[in-house]
Amino acid sequence: MVNTLVDTDIQHTELTAQSHVMKTQAILPYDKKNDRPLFMVLVILAFLATITLLATASGYRAAVGWQENLQGKLTVQIKPTISGADKITHNTADKAERAKIILAELDQVKTVTILPDEHSKALLEPWLGDASIPDDLPLPILLDVQLNSSQNLEVKQAAILLAEAGIRADIDDHSQWNKEIKRTTSAALLLSYLALGLIIIASVAASIFATRAGLTAQRRLMDVLHQVGAPPDYTARLLSTRFATSGFKAGALGAASALLASVLVGMMFSTSNGFSYFLPGLHLSLTDIYLVIAVPSFLALIIAITSWRTVIKTLYNEIYP
Amino acid sequence: MHINISQQIPNAETSAKSSTQSDANIHFERVGFRYDREGEILSDINFSLPPGSMTFIIGPSGAGKSTLLKLIYLNMRQSRGHITLFGRDTSQIDRKEIPALKRRMGIVLQDFRLIDHLSVFENVALPLRVAGRKRADYKDDVLGLLKWVGLGHRSHALPPTLSGGEKQRAAIARAVITKPDILIADEPTGNVDSDMGRRLIRLFTELNRLGTTTIIATHNTTLIPEDANILSIEHGQVTGTISGEHIG
Ligand SMILES: Nc1ncnc2c1ncn2[C@@H]1O[C@H](COP(=O)(O)OP(=O)(O)OP(=O)(O)O)[C@@H](O)[C@H]1O
Ligand SMILES: [Mg+2]
Secondary structure (H helix, E strand, O other): OOHHHOOOOOOOOOOOOOOOOOOOOOOOOOOHHHHHHHHHHHHHHHHHHHHHHHHHHHHHHHHHHHHHHHOOEEEEEEOOOOOOOOOHHHHHHHHHHHHHHHHHOOOOEEEEEEOOHHHHHHHHHHHHOOOOOOOOOOOOEEEEEEEOOOOOOOHHHHHHHHHHOOOOEEEEOOHHHHHHHHHHHHHHHHHHHHHHHHHHHHHHHHHHHHHHHHHHOOHHHHHHHHHOOOOHHHHHHHHHHHHHHHHHHHHHHHHHHHHHHHHHHHHHOOOOOOOOOOOOOOOOOHHHHHHHHHHHHHHHHHHHHHHHHHHHHHHHHHHOO | OOOOOOOEOOOHHHHHHOHHHOOOOEEEEEEEEOOOOOOOOEEEEEEEEOOOOEEEEEOOOOOOHHHHHHHHOOOOOOOEEEEEEOOEEHHHOOHHHHHHHHOOEEEEOOOOOOOOOOOHHHHHHHHHHHOOOOHHHHHHHHHHHHHHOOOHHHOOOOHHHOOHHHHHHHHHHHHHOOOOOEEEEEOOOOOOOHHHHHHHHHHHHHHHHOOOEEEEEOOOHHHOOOOOEEEEEEOOEEEEEEOOOOOO
């Protein structure tokens, strides 16, 4: 067709060959300047969502961990009797041995361990500091009683048994502490679930809103594609792929910064054994990694669905007759 | 009172040589159109354009020329009457079929509708890309056509850097790159001087000689070639038709 038409009087002075390689341009390229505000909003949303997710997961794990540690466990403290200077320690150790035998015979008890002196000394440390504790100081002896799982030993019952054998002991089943932890962590968890829910709703709403706004700017492109005969699926795929990719990138950036931030903050404020209760700190689990991957994927999915639906709706309602 | 002029506008020469595009006809029968509930913008439009014909639609501003073209390129549906396109009653055309039909039509609109971030080359190649054609297959065609419309040296340029006439030619190149059966142009000489206007009309004439059914809306009657068909509308009605000199 082209060759048969060369006899027109359109000027051909510029017939320079354009045969050098041209790169195919994307029909819908990334427009850094115009996309940046939306991009930043998505990054921030992903950051907030990830932080909240990590905190919630970490808090949940901490709560479960504490409860598991304390449940099914008693601590028995054999007090030294204050009489006869020399035999005190020996007397206490003897009582501890007997208490161990008595307790070990109970059906509910799995193991009884007499804890070494260090544990008792550690209990005194807050009062005495780390100044060397004199060896002849009368120390209580601690027994660690592990119960068979799902069995409960009444504190009173054990106390009576020991008293009958002439052993004065304090028994702590940690129920008070346990209840406290449960209450506090439930409250914290409830709050973080609430925050998580709100952030998810906000992210979904914001990405839907952002996608629609972004598509309005592409209305002309949609018109032109329709004019040159692009099927609706083609246009919808083009736009939703582009928006979802952008959303994924923003999500990945937000989630990665959130992970980095929480690890850094966790390290700064962690306890001496490297554990910080509501942040993953150095204790990154597989769940944390999954969450960090899930955030951008989820964001991309929402955006893909929204943009697909918006494009199809615009085409059918406004562009098609 | 409505005056209905129903007349066939044949074009002996072109219809004879375009037997392969025998369904590229456009037929209006008592077509009426209204936006919303206001009065009819077009009423009782009757005409028939055979395959390979070249027709100018003329009339004062607001007469309904653009509206008439929109009905032809399936941008809107008529309120009443029948339109036959490619041998089919358009009211029977499912919207899923519209993209395929649009690919058989080249459309040039007054505002060009070029995509600003794509080069002239990419704009012109867009219909081919959308149709799934490989770049290696169409590259030479696009470059050749760009040379032919005098844009060979501007193939890398972005539309915002083009002059009005260059944009016009890029839009025309995009409309004809697929060798459409029907070419529709709304005011294609509106933004250029009369010299460029004449060149563009000649370009349309050449395309028409190759068998493309061509319809051009314009109020610039001085540019209309002597042998063209003319359909004049006023206040939404056909007020006259002039058949090309081939009919006599
Ligand atoms: N979207 C619309 N909604 C309502 N009325 C419209 C719309 N588009 C056009 N009109 C009206 O329809 C009438 C015909 O418009 P049209 O654009 O077809 O005229 P035209 O002949 O192309 O004029 P021009 O030569 O100025 O381009 C005008 O009165 C116009 O105001
Ligand atoms: Mg008009």
